[in-house]
Every structure is written in structure tokens, then in C-alpha cells.
Amino acid sequence: MSHPYPPPRDKKGSRIGFTTGANAAAAAKAAALALLGQEPEEVDIWLPAGWRQPFRVFRLERKADGVLVGMIKDAGDDPDVTHGAEIQAYVRFASEDRLEGGEGVGVVTKPGLGVPVGEAAINPVPRRMIWEAVREVTDRPLAITIAIPGGEELAKKTLNPRLGVLGGLSVLGTTGVVKPYSTxxxxxxxxxxxxxxxxxxxxxxxxxxxxxxxxxxxxxxxxxxxxxxxxxxxxxxxxxxxxxxxxxxxxxxxxxxxxxxxxxxxxxxxxxxxxxxxxxxxxxxxxxxxxxxxxxxxxxxxxxxxxxxxxxxxxxxxxxxxxxxxxxxxxxxxxxxxxxxxxxxxxxxxxxxxxxxxxxxxxxxx
Structure with missing residues (x-):
């Protein structure tokens, strides 16, 4: 059962937001549901912050071998460069579990980021959130591709090039929540x-x-x-x-x-x-x-x-x-x-x- 929406504003009256990782996990879950024949308009996922949060589906497209779902990131009153960006998950059945980065998601080229060099810049907590979200729907092996259209251009406004994340943005978040003005x-x-x-x-x-x-x-x-x-x-x-x-x-x-x-x-x-x-x-x-x-x-x-x-x-x-x-x-x-x-x-x-x-x-x- 879905937890009610948490208060849309914190104690100071500022709106909370949700991380890129949380949006990716919600998109992946919605796509997995669609693979099983459903037409979800909204899905909820468990956030490390401590509650279940509903996310509204922005885009759902059925492809030849899978489903593409997009969510619009709302960073609340602490907007970053990804505020308003579409976070997509393309999910299809596969012979083994696989999580990859697509358009607009960077590739790690230097050690020290918690993600092996050569892999998509999807940080450890978002990776776990994505798999936990789809496992609420199915145990079948899945190939999941996370994409952020326009992410390569947006990444130029971040520290990613200096950190050694090239070609796009990082999928971030440790709690799933963006606290207002916490930057x-x-x-x-x-x-x-x-x-x-x-x-x-x-x-x-x-x-x-x-x-x-x-x-x-x-x-x-x-x-x-x-x-x-x-x-x-x-x-x-x-x-x-x-x-x-x-x-x-x-x-x-x-x-x-x-x-x-x-x-x-x-x-x-x-x-x-x-x-x-x-x-x-x-x-x-x-x-x-x-x-x-x-x-x-x-x-x-x-x-x-x-x-x-x-x-x-x-x-x-x-x-x-x-x-x-x-x-x-x-x-x-x-x-x-x-x-x-x-x-x-x-x-x-x-x-x-x-x-x-x-x-x-x-x-x-x-």
C-alpha cells in the first residue's frame, strides 16, 4: 500500500524534491509493470529517506522488445541543472540482469567515484534503488538502460568533466530526496x-x-x-x-x-x-x-x-x-x-x- 504523499513543504515552507536516482528507479518500475501488460499512470517506490513516494508517469512508449518510461524530475525549491529534465528508463526482458547508461548519462573514466571505471555514472544507491523497485514487480532478468535526453549538454554546467565523468550526467542521490536549499x-x-x-x-x-x-x-x-x-x-x-x-x-x-x-x-x-x-x-x-x-x-x-x-x-x-x-x-x-x-x-x-x-x-x- 502506498504511503500518502509526504508534506510537499518542509518546516520552513520550502518544497522538497526528488533525486535523479529516485526518478530513474520510478521510471524503471513503471516500465517493468508495462512489460507485464499494465498501463501505469503512477508508481510508488521506497525511498532511503524512509517512506514510499508516488511518481507520475510522463511518457510511456512500447517498443519492439521493451518499454520506455520517462519521469520529469522535480527538485523542489533547491533546483539544480537537472530540474525539469526527463529521466528515462528503457526496460526489456533479458537472459541476465543488466543496468546500463544511455543518452545523456556519463561514463566514469577516473577512479574514486564508487563506480568502476568504464561503467555508466549511476551511483551505488540509485543502482540499488532501481533494482529494488523493479523487483517489486518481477523476478525475471531485465536489461535496464537509464537515459537523460540533453544530459551531455547539461553536464557541462556541472563538475562532471573535472571528476572524470564524460559524455553526460551522473545519476545521483543517497536518500532519494532533495532537501530545499541543502545544495x-x-x-x-x-x-x-x-x-x-x-x-x-x-x-x-x-x-x-x-x-x-x-x-x-x-x-x-x-x-x-x-x-x-x-x-x-x-x-x-x-x-x-x-x-x-x-x-x-x-x-x-x-x-x-x-x-x-x-x-x-x-x-x-x-x-x-x-x-x-x-x-x-x-x-x-x-x-x-x-x-x-x-x-x-x-x-x-x-x-x-x-x-x-x-x-x-x-x-x-x-x-x-x-x-x-x-x-x-x-x-x-x-x-x-x-x-x-x-x-x-x-x-x-x-x-x-x-x-x-x-x-x-x-x-x-x-
Whole structure:
């Protein structure tokens, strides 16, 4: 018996969504039912999150040797690049069980992703969900192909090419549910990137707060291969924990003043929703660096961290930048413990100049 639909919104009033893996499992189950002569308009599957969830069939097409079913992914109020995409399963009877990737599903080309090199990028939990879903319908051997039309183009907007997933998207999900504003898919890809780097022999990585800071970091750290550069966004804490878990020895954090200021304030999740920049902290560092009364007065009314940077640049206050990265480094090192070794570098906004780094400025060019 199907569990009722769970509340469509969480406690904060935001809609939950469902992962690519959950949609693939539901599509596979609907196709298996159609193989047995039914015409399902809706199917329900068990989610690892802890309930049975109905999914409405978007497309059902009977082919010569099987059935194609498509579901439209709804990621709720935390939409990613696959929100609104059609997740398809083509299911047919076979001599033995087989699960493959079709159009728009990438192929794993590097170790460290939990899926053997050369196989479709369908992660372990979605694989299990797919087989559990079809086994509710039939015990007969099945050949299942998961496809995401347009997935190859969508994948260019993800970390997949850097992770070594080529030709399309990954079929992801550990709970089946996308929690609003958790950015869970991005967090997972960041953690995976750390694992891939280590699985390919790297002991040193550079974690950046965005695409622009990543480009700057590549110029500042030319001794590192491309795989070592990980765009972590706001998830500095997750990167450090993942690095510790897999045995990365050195994590170099490269970013601009807004995110670095939050790290200096002890935050390990630097999203804007996590709180404003601590202007009192920046003002204190500016005073310690010897800022003029004029600069301090203007800083008291500054609305952004960037304005503090501009004032420090105007007065040539390198100690302000050094004090900031030192505090950020000490906070992050205290958070993660002795290993990995953490280094923090601050860049400007336009040229990617390294304004300061701690404790090993000499490693960074420029």
C-alpha cells in the first residue's frame, strides 16, 4: 500500500524534491509493470529517506522488445541543472540482469567515484534503488538502460568533466530526496572531487570559493595539476573533512575577502544565508594594521567586505590582509585538527593578485 504523499513543504515552507536516482528507479518500475501488460499512470517506490513516494508517469512508449518510461524530475525549491529534465528508463526482458547508461548519462573514466571505471555514472544507491523497485514487480532478468535526453549538454554546467565523468550526467542521490536549499548534489560532487584527487595519487589540493577564484588559483599554484583544483563554493568544512578522511596532506584555500572573512570568523559554511560578514572583526583588523582615522571612519559605515579591502589597498595596509588570512587559517586548522595542513590565500577581485597567504606565502606566485 502506498504511503500518502509526504508534506510537499518542509518546516520552513520550502518544497522538497526528488533525486535523479529516485526518478530513474520510478521510471524503471513503471516500465517493468508495462512489460507485464499494465498501463501505469503512477508508481510508488521506497525511498532511503524512509517512506514510499508516488511518481507520475510522463511518457510511456512500447517498443519492439521493451518499454520506455520517462519521469520529469522535480527538485523542489533547491533546483539544480537537472530540474525539469526527463529521466528515462528503457526496460526489456533479458537472459541476465543488466543496468546500463544511455543518452545523456556519463561514463566514469577516473577512479574514486564508487563506480568502476568504464561503467555508466549511476551511483551505488540509485543502482540499488532501481533494482529494488523493479523487483517489486518481477523476478525475471531485465536489461535496464537509464537515459537523460540533453544530459551531455547539461553536464557541462556541472563538475562532471573535472571528476572524470564524460559524455553526460551522473545519476545521483543517497536518500532519494532533495532537501530545499541543502545544495546536496553540489556538496556531494565536491566531496567526490576530493576523493577522485586522492584516488589518482594527489596529496595536495587547492579548494576555491568560485570559478573566478579557481582561475586565479591555477595561476598562483602552477605546480598543481588541473585535477587538484576543486571549486568548493561555500563548503569549506566539507572539503576539509573529506580531505582528512581520504588522506589528503595539504589543502590550500584560495578565495576573495567575503568568503575568507567568514572563515576568519570561524564559519565552515560560507553561504550568504549563513550570516553576514563580521564587520567588527574586519574593523579590528584594520585598526591593528594602522589604518588612518579617515579610513577607519569610512570603514565603520562600510556595507561590504569588499569596501574594507579597497580601503586597505588605498593605504597599502598589507598587515590587514596578512592578519585576515592568518586568522582564517588558524580557525580552519583548529576546526580540522592536525591533518590536513591548511593554507589560506586571499586574492583581489580583478587581477587575481595574491594579497596575502598564511603560513606559506612563498608557495603562491604573484
Amino acid at each position: 546536496s548534489a553540489f556538496r556531494m560532487s565536491v566531496v567526490q572531487a576530493v576523493g577522485v584527487a586522492r584516488a589518482n595519487g594527489l596529496l595536495e589540493i587547492a579548494a576555491t570559493t568560485g570559478g573566478k577564484s579557481e582561475r586565479f588559483a591555477m595561476r598562483l599554484l602552477p605546480h598543481l595539476p588541473e585535477m587538484a583544483f576543486i571549486e568548493m563554493g561555500d563548503f569549506v568544512g566539507d572539503v576539509l573533512k573529506a580531505a582528512r578522511k581520504v588522506g589528503i596532506a595539504v589543502v590550500r584555500i584560495v578565495g576573495m575577502i567575503g568568503k575568507i572573512s567568514k572563515m576568519a570568523d570561524g564559519k565552515t559554511m560560507t553561504h550568504a544565508a549563513g550570516g553576514e560578514v563580521n564587520r567588527s572583526l574586519l574593523l579590528s583588523l584594520l585598526k591593528e594594521a594602522g589604518a588612518s582615522p579617515r579610513a577607519l571612519k569610512e570603514a565603520e559605515g562600510a556595507a561590504t567586505a569588499r569596501r574594507f579591502l579597497e580601503l586597505a589597498l588605498e593605504e597599502g595596509l598589507e598587515p590587514f590582509f596578512v592578519g585576515l588570512v592568518r586568522l582564517a587559517q588558524e580557525r580552519l586548522q583548529a576546526y580540522i585538527g592536525e591533518r590536513p595542513f591548511v593554507s589560506v590565500a586571499l586574492t583581489d577581485f580583478e587581477e587575481g593578485r595574491c594579497l596575502a597567504a598564511w603560513p606559506d606565502r612563498e608557495v603562491y606566485r604573484g
